[in-house]
Amino acid sequence: MSAGNILLWVIVPYICIATFVLGHIWRYRYDKFGWTTRSSQLYERRLLRIGSPLFHFGILLVILGHVVGILIPESTTKALGVSEHAYHLSAVTLGTVSGVMTVAGMAILIYRRRTTGPVFSATTTNDKIMYVLLALTIGLGLATTVLGNATGAAHDYRVDVAPWFRSVLYFDPHTHLIVAAPIGFEIHAISAWLLFAFWPFSRLVHVFSAPVGYLTRPYIVYRSREAVTPRRGWEGSRLPVEPPG
Amino acid sequence: MRVMAQMAMVMNLDKCIGCHTCSVTCKQAWTNRSGVEYVWFNNVETRPGQGYPRTYQDQERWQGGWTLNRRGRLTLKAGGRVKKLLNIFSNPLMPSIQDYYEPWTYDYEHLTTAPAGQATSPVARPKSLLTGADHKITWSANWDDDLGGGPELTVNDPLLARVSEKIRLDYERAFMFYLPRICEHCLNPSCAASCPSGAIYKRTEDGIVLVDQDRCRGWRMCVTGCPYKKVYFNHRTGKAEKCTFCYPRIEVGIPTVCSETCVGRLRYIGVVLYDADAVLTAAATPDVKDLYQAQREVLLDPDDPAVQAAAEAAGIPRDWVTAAQRSPVWALINRFQVALPLHPEYRTMPMVWYIPPLSPVVDQLRETGHDGEDAGNLFGAIEALRIPIGYLAELFTAGDPAPVDGVLRRLAAMRSYMRDINLGQPPRPEIAAAVGMSTAELQDMFRLLAVAKYDERYVIPPAHPELGDLRERAHELEELACSLDYDDGPGMGGSGPFGESSGGPAPVAVETFHALKTRQTSDRLTDASSSRGRVNLLNWDGKSSEGVFPPKPTASSTDEGDAP
Numbered sequence: 016m017s018a019g020n021i022l023l024w025v026i027v028p029y030i031c032i033a034t035f036v037l038g039h040i041w042r043y044r045y046d047k048f049g050w051t052t053r054s055s056q057l058y059e060r061r062l063l064r065i066g067s068p069l070f071h072f073g074i075l076l077v078i079l080g081h082v083v084g085i086l087i088p089e090s091t092t093k094a095l096g097v098s099e100h101a102y103h104l105s106a107v108t109l110g111t112v113s114g115v116m117t118v119a120g121m122a123i124l125i126y127r128r129r130t131t132g133p134v135f136s137a138t139t140t141n142d143k144i145m146y147v148l149l150a151l152t153i154g155l156g157l158a159t160t161v162l163g164n165a166t167g168a169a170h171d172y173r174v175d176v177a178p179w180f181r182s183v184l185y186f187d188p189h190t191h192l193i194v195a196a197p198i199g200f201e202i203h204a205i206s207a208w209l210l211f212a213f214w215p216f217s218r219l220v221h222v223f224s225a226p227v228g229y230l231t232r233p234y235i236v237y238r239s240r241e242a243v244t245p246r247r248g249w250e251g252s253r254l255p256v257e258p259p260g
Numbered sequence: 261m262r263v264m265a266q267m268a269m270v271m272n273l274d275k276c277i278g279c280h281t282c283s284v285t286c287k288q289a290w291t292n293r294s295g296v297e298y299v300w301f302n303n304v305e306t307r308p309g310q311g312y313p314r315t316y317q318d319q320e321r322w323q324g325g326w327t328l329n330r331r332g333r334l335t336l337k338a339g340g341r342v343k344k345l346l347n348i349f350s351n352p353l354m355p356s357i358q359d360y361y362e363p364w365t366y367d368y369e370h371l372t373t374a375p376a377g378q379a380t381s382p383v384a385r386p387k388s389l390l391t392g393a394d395h396k397i398t399w400s401a402n403w404d405d406d407l408g409g410g411p412e413l414t415v416n417d418p419l420l421a422r423v424s425e426k427i428r429l430d431y432e433r434a435f436m437f438y439l440p441r442i443c444e445h446c447l448n449p450s451c452a453a454s455c456p457s458g459a460i461y462k463r464t465e466d467g468i469v470l471v472d473q474d475r476c477r478g479w480r481m482c483v484t485g486c487p488y489k490k491v492y493f494n495h496r497t498g499k500a501e502k503c504t505f506c507y508p509r510i511e512v513g514i515p516t517v518c519s520e521t522c523v524g525r526l527r528y529i530g531v532v533l534y535d536a537d538a539v540l541t542a543a544a545t546p547d548v549k550d551l552y553q554a555q556r557e558v559l560l561d562p563d564d565p566a567v568q569a570a571a572e573a574a575g576i577p578r579d580w581v582t583a584a585q586r587s588p589v590w591a592l593i594n595r596f597q598v599a600l601p602l603h604p605e606y607r608t609m610p611m612v613w614y615i616p617p618l619s620p621v622v623d624q625l626r627e628t629g630h631d632g633e634d635a636g637n638l639f640g641a642i643e644a645l646r647i648p649i650g651y652l653a654e655l656f657t658a659g660d661p662a663p664v665d666g667v668l669r670r671l672a673a674m675r676s677y678m679r680d681i682n683l684g685q686p687p688r689p690e691i692a693a694a695v696g697m698s699t700a701e702l703q704d705m706f707r708l709l710a711v712a713k714y715d716e717r718y719v720i721p722p723a724h725p726e727l728g729d730l731r732e733r734a735h736e737l738e739e740l741a742c743s744l745d746y747d748d749g750p751g752m753g754g755s756g757p758f759g760e761s762s763g764g765p766a767p768v769a770v771e772t773f774h775a776l777k778t779r780q781t782s783d784r785l786t787d788a789s790s791s792r793g794r795v796n797l798l799n800w801d802g803k804s805s806e807g808v809f810p811p812k813p814t815a816s817s818t819d820e821g822d823a824p
Binding site: 057 | 341342344345348349350351352354356357388390391392393448449452453455456457458460461462463464465466472473474475476477478479480493495496497498499511723
């Protein structure tokens with residue numbers, strides 16, 4: 016195992032995972048005020064009405080597909096009676112549909128962001144980095160799937176990429192598995208790790224505030240005046256400091 | 261019966277001259293920041309007119325507030341929880357910036373930097389605050405002020421559409437009045453019900469509806485949910501903001517900025533007690549025309565010993581009950597019955613009430629050569645002039661003219677009765693009797709509407725420190741303000757490490773409000789050596805320069821030695 020492989024497939028993933036987890040905890044503790052979707056709907060809504068649901072529902076399907084394809088081992092689906100052919104067919108269909116939805120939605124959103132004056136003005140450098148990483152990851156992911164199946168030589172990622180990913184989560188990285196995978200999958204994986212590392216510092220944090228609690232909570236929220244948010248850790252004492260007199 | 265206390269307001273529209281002082285001071289206090297350039301927590305609309313944002317009262321279009329479903333149960337007009345979540349990625353019912361107006365500034369710098377000796381004088385061109393590009397101004401928060409723009413703008417008033425056949429829009433018969441609006445701090449707030457994050461809450465102590473800036477995630481459903489469109493989206497921070505009823509001022513017993521600065525002294529602030537258990541039943545009253553009555557009945561009589569006992573059991577402090585007894589708001593709503601809620605048909609139980617204007621009727625009489633203050637003429641005119649009454653009924657009683665008629669008659673009776681007294685003529689008790697009031701009640705009402713001094717208009721019990729250490733907790737109260745650099749031009753720049761406006765909001769300096777209260781109510785000047793006495797320039801009352809400047813270095817040490 017070369018040092019390069021160790022760096023790419025052991026060190027980078029764990030640094031990214033640690034950044035992802037600790038970054039979210041840190042951001043949630045110290046920057047709740049900055050934790051928002053930062054919607055640009057106020058500026059423009061016609062393109063957003065098409066692009067945003069297309070992208071978001073698409074990416075939710077993509078995430079679902081990744082959970083099924085990567086986190087669930089092949090042996091489990093086989094034990095459940097899903098044949099290889101059935102799995103492949105549904106994976107390719109669902110993957111293509113959701114991938115096309117996501118990419119089309121993203122294209123509309125990026126076009127909108129670039130061409131609508133107020134939206135472009137409100138785009139920060141942070142947003143631009145996020146867009147590059149996100150577009151790269153999604154594009155590579157869709158490209159490997161589509162190209163693989165179009166050339167008829169679809170790579171079975173469930174024998175190398177998926178077990179390697181799970182092995183990383185078990186803290187027992189089987190690096191030889193990913194090294195054997197096609198280059199498209201490798202770049203997709205690296206770009207995804209970088210996206211995860213950047214995630215907590217970008218507006219993507221809004222993913223973790225999906226308001227599912229809304230379905231069950233009472234409509235009107237009552238709070239006491241005293242139930243105000245506690246002071247943030249970095250703020251220190253706010254006692255008035257008098258100049259020596 | 262579950263007694264709760266609510267800070268409520270009444271505005272006497274007869275006194276509003278449309279000067280917009282309330283709007284300007286409110287903006288100066290709360291929304292003079294980037295991201296909320298287009299936001300007016302307090303705005304004054306000319307009626308008839310389109311309002312701000314344009315046609316916000318057209319709930320068939322904007323779907324704000326509550327409605328009754330087929331089973332007669334209250335439900336959000338814009339759809340239930342599942343529908344809200346499915347539309348979370350793009351809210352089809354949210355007004356765009358053009359429905360408010362695109363904020364702009366002027367390129368003043370050009371006036372000083374333009375080269376000399378040009379054929380034409382340099383001009384300051386309007387620049388959009390959203391893009392920084394040249395901007396053509398076509399609308400603003402108050403474009404149709406004083407019926408500006410004429411009938412072609414006025415005709416888009418959603419209320420006129422409902423009374424149109426009775427309305428003559430030609431200028432000879434035109435009528436107008438001003439409608440100042442703030443957040444209604446509803447008993448059944450549909451903005452709070454629409455918030456997926458649960459960030460909008462109603463305070464149990466005083467009923468003020470606030471947005472928790474740390475919990476808001478910018479889903480924008482509250483903007484749709486509020487039928488008055490009084491929740492706004494800060495496009496820089498990505499969070500919702502709304503009128504706070506100036507809670508840091510209310511907590512120390514001084515009125516809101518809009519009330520304090522109102523030159524017509526038309527606003528009244530007081531506590532009302534209400535039965536929290538009765539709110540939803542009242543809001544679900546089947547006939548919209550019964551909603552005004554139902555809303556009045558939710559309020560509890562603070563003089564009733566049973567209510568007092570229940571209030572005590574509910575932990576409402578004794579001085580709050582006393583304040584509720586003295587409350588001008590309670591008197592205007594239930595004792596004199598001259599205050600009406602704004603759009604009760606939205607079923608949110610709004611808590612900013614209005615005394616409808618009699619002046620369109622009086623003006624009409626005067627213009628036609630009649631005595632505008634004669635009781636007989638006035639009563640006749642109220643009956644004959646269906647135009648204002650039909651319109652006012654659309655605003656205040658869901659289209660039912662009877663309560664508006666009753667209010668205007670009581671106001672007319674008061675005018676006529678008091679005029680006789682002022683002119684030294686024998687008072688005519690039959691005028692009072694004609695509107696079902698005693699002469700004493702009429703005099704009391706006159707006192708409250710015409711003479712009321714500061715402490716009669718504003719009966720605001722301060723928040724209770726013993727229910728939590730105010731001095732200490734006050735530091736933690738947060739204002740909506742975000743202390744980022746925002747003067748570096750529109751759009752780009754000024755962003756925190758994680759994009760716009762990350763970091764914490766600046767705290768409200770409650771000490772400043774305590775100091776303000778002390779300065780306003782005491783005869784001696786504040787001790788400038790203490791930071792508590794330091795003056796926020798925005799609140800400076802011009803009484804003295806004490807507290808504005810730091811102590812002079814030459815001052816004797818005893819002057820400065822008592823700093824805490």
